[in-house]
Amino acid sequence: MSSKKDTANEPVKQETRQFKAEVKQVLDIVIHSLYTHREIFIRELISNASDALEKMRHEALTLESYTDKDAPYEIKIETDKDNHTFSIIDTGIGMTHSELTANLGTIARSGTREFLEQLDNREALDSEIIGKFGVGFYSVFMVAGEVRVRTRSYRPSAKGYEWVSDGVGEYTISEMDGLPRGTTIILNLKDDAHEYEDETTVKDVITKYSNFVPFPILVKNEKVNTVQAIWLKSTSEVTDDEYTEFFKFISNSVEEPLSRLHMSSDAPIQLSALLYIPAMNFEQFGLMKLKPSVNLYCRKILIQQHTDKLLPEYFRFVHGVVDSSDLPLNISRETLQDNLIFRKLGKFLTKRVIRHLDDVAKNDREKYNGIWEKFGMFLKEGVVSDFDNRKELADLLRFRSSKAEKDEYISLKEYADRMKEGQKDIYYLYGRSREEIENGPYVGTFKKREIEVLYLLEPIDDFVMTSLTDYDGKKLISADSADIELPPVETEDKEAEQKPTLSASDIKGLASWMKDTIGDRVKEVRESKRSMDRPAIIVNPDAAMTTTMRRVMKAAGRDIGIEGEKILEINTSHPLITRLKKLRDGTADKGFLQSCVLQIYDNALSEAGLMDDPKTMVERVYTIMEKALESAEKK
Numbered sequence: 001m002s003s004k005k006d007t008a009n010e011p012v013k014q015e016t017r018q019f020k021a022e023v024k025q026v027l028d029i030v031i032h033s034l035y036t037h038r039e040i041f042i043r044e045l046i047s048n049a050s051d052a053l054e055k056m057r058h059e060a061l062t063l064e065s066y067t068d069k070d071a072p073y074e075i076k077i078e079t080d081k082d083n084h085t086f087s088i089i090d091t092g093i094g095m096t097h098s099e100l101t102a103n104l105g106t107i108a109r110s111g112t113r114e115f116l117e118q119l120d121n122r123e124a125l126d127s128e129i130i131g132k133f134g135v136g137f138y139s140v141f142m143v144a145g146e147v148r149v150r151t152r153s154y155r156p157s158a159k160g161y162e163w164v165s166d167g168v169g170e171y172t173i174s175e176m177d178g179l180p181r182g183t184t185i186i187l188n189l190k191d192d193a194h195e196y197e198d199e200t201t202v203k204d205v206i207t208k209y210s211n212f213v214p215f216p217i218l219v220k221n222e223k224v225n226t227v228q229a230i231w232l233k234s235t236s237e238v239t240d241d242e243y244t245e246f247f248k249f250i251s252n253s254v255e256e257p258l259s260r261l262h263m264s265s266d267a268p269i270q271l272s273a274l275l276y277i278p279a280m281n282f283e284q285f286g287l288m289k290l291k292p293s294v295n296l297y298c299r300k301i302l303i304q305q306h307t308d309k310l311l312p313e314y315f316r317f318v319h320g321v322v323d324s325s326d327l328p329l330n331i332s333r334e335t336l337q338d339n340l341i342f343r344k345l346g347k348f349l350t351k352r353v354i355r356h357l358d359d360v361a362k363n364d365r366e367k368y369n370g371i372w373e374k375f376g377m378f379l380k381e382g383v384v385s386d387f388d389n390r391k392e393l394a395d396l397l398r399f400r401s402s403k404a405e406k407d408e409y410i411s412l413k414e415y416a417d418r419m420k421e422g423q424k425d426i427y428y429l430y431g432r433s434r435e436e437i438e439n440g441p442y443v444g445t446f447k448k449r450e451i452e453v454l455y456l457l458e459p460i461d462d463f464v465m466t467s468l469t470d471y472d473g474k475k476l477i478s479a480d481s482a483d484i485e486l487p488p489v490e491t492e493d494k495e496a497e498q499k500p501t502l503s504a505s506d507i508k509g510l511a512s513w514m515k516d517t518i519g520d521r522v523k524e525v526r527e528s529k530r531s532m533d534r535p536a537i538i539v540n541p542d543a544a545m546t547t548t549m550r551r552v553m554k555a556a557g558r559d560i561g562i563e564g565e566k567i568l569e570i571n572t573s574h575p576l577i578t579r580l581k582k583l584r585d586g587t588a589d590k591g592f593l594q595s596c597v598l599q600i601y602d603n604a605l606s607e608a609g610l611m612d613d614p615k616t617m618v619e620r621v622y623t624i625m626e627k628a629l630e631s632a633e634k635k
């Protein structure tokens, strides 16, 4: 140990550090629960190597000097059956000391651990998940007892380092001399993972998951992947299988996509794009917000992965590749979004994606419904946020409806096309379920007149409709709004409808007495123009602030005062109302009649879903019941 040579080779610095707590937890989940697709560690390592090479190629465009300028851009995989090792070597950008600790000792994205924990044993998802959330590297510990990462950054003066860990609690970093640019990762395979020292197995895994990596992957110096930019080919040159395989590759997915769009154009901008609608929507699980998933290239050179602001945010579920030779090659990622061509490209593509969805909707209803069920939430977001494309996006919306089968969806266009003669507006109503809407007080009057009502089943839908305001010149109106004028009913109970009951002045008197009785809790009491079976309903005077929205805001803790702004509409041919009028003119107990009025109001509030505290109402119902029982006794 005292010889000069030994001393020179001894690591100058060595330090051991603890993994961050959340890394330990993620490692624990990776090692102990995600067993089903262990082979994906190869995909993850190759993907990291490829990323590092893409970055190098991009840096090289502008740099004067950097380490190992002549090194070929490639990924090598070597296995050793005697020592049970699996090694992967790339000539990418490598890592400095601080990058090493930041990248392989922490988790970049917040929420990852919580997300993995939630997933538990959903086996089909594990291999999808691991690469998506910035924890791909840790998958090596599914197969390796000890991992060595030897790396040297491309920066001219950068030193080399070796990172060693068994994935349990800590890692050690030492300086290491003589390393070439890039990264070498050596896995010491666990006893139950020796299959990964077999070349054939390794090659199979590579063709399965990494066939489209844009750099040669060499196993024992033999190229395994195809290294092709299929998005630049013409559609006739690419098979369905290749398209699917490419999707799986770029999305780290094992599922087939729901739809794809492969196009090229020369004007207004030169571009080729291969975009996919995936099969799964990870935001549906409610924990993660998806990041944009389109990668931007210029003549096969990656400008930016997961390009932000190319497509609008609501298209963050779209996966794919866009290549434009009009983009300046050496554009920095920071200034990309200010670039005029970049912005034009985004606008153009957005319209194309919308048109593609529209084509699917027109040509294959079932397929589109599948897309709608998975990704409808994003399209709604689009309607609310993308003013330029609002009309086209509105055409992509789908609804349940009073005139559609339970499992059928209809579009606004279909609604408009089959509107009744003389009908001017489009009606909708929010409810938590079809049953709730159909049992509620509002739909009946529309059904009687055979007027279709769209059923909105998600709280956000109400918001979507109010921001859309109209469709094709027709106003969108919530069926619980005041001032809805409906044509007279054409059915047999026409007579019943028109039976004169109370005179105009009777009604006026009754309504104003009822308003006085209820007081400030109601804005107005008036005769209803709807024909309905209820004695009374609540309607909304303010179209932009519907009942649903109030409910939503109230649930969010923002009490904006539901009462005092509602209108109570009374059915002047309902026996309860006509009798009330009669008794008020007589000698009946006034206090009791007032209780009945208050109860009618509270019932209408309850049916509108606006009853917050039923205590007073329940007490009143008991008093009314006592009265009723008393009079039953007398008879």
Ligand code: ADP
Pocket (backbone or CB within 6 Å): 044, 048, 049, 052, 090, 092, 093, 094, 095, 103, 104, 131, 132, 133, 134, 135, 136, 137, 138, 182, 183
């Ligand atoms: P992700 O690839 O999603 O960022 P990973 O866990 O796979 O997450 O990798 C973490 C980080 O480690 C990468 O973002 C990268 O910065 C770094 N890294 C991993 N492998 C390499 C490599 N071969 N060359 C350079 N950097 C790497």
Ligand code: MG
Pocket (backbone or CB within 6 Å): 044, 047, 048, 131, 134, 136, 137
């Ligand atoms: Mg990765």
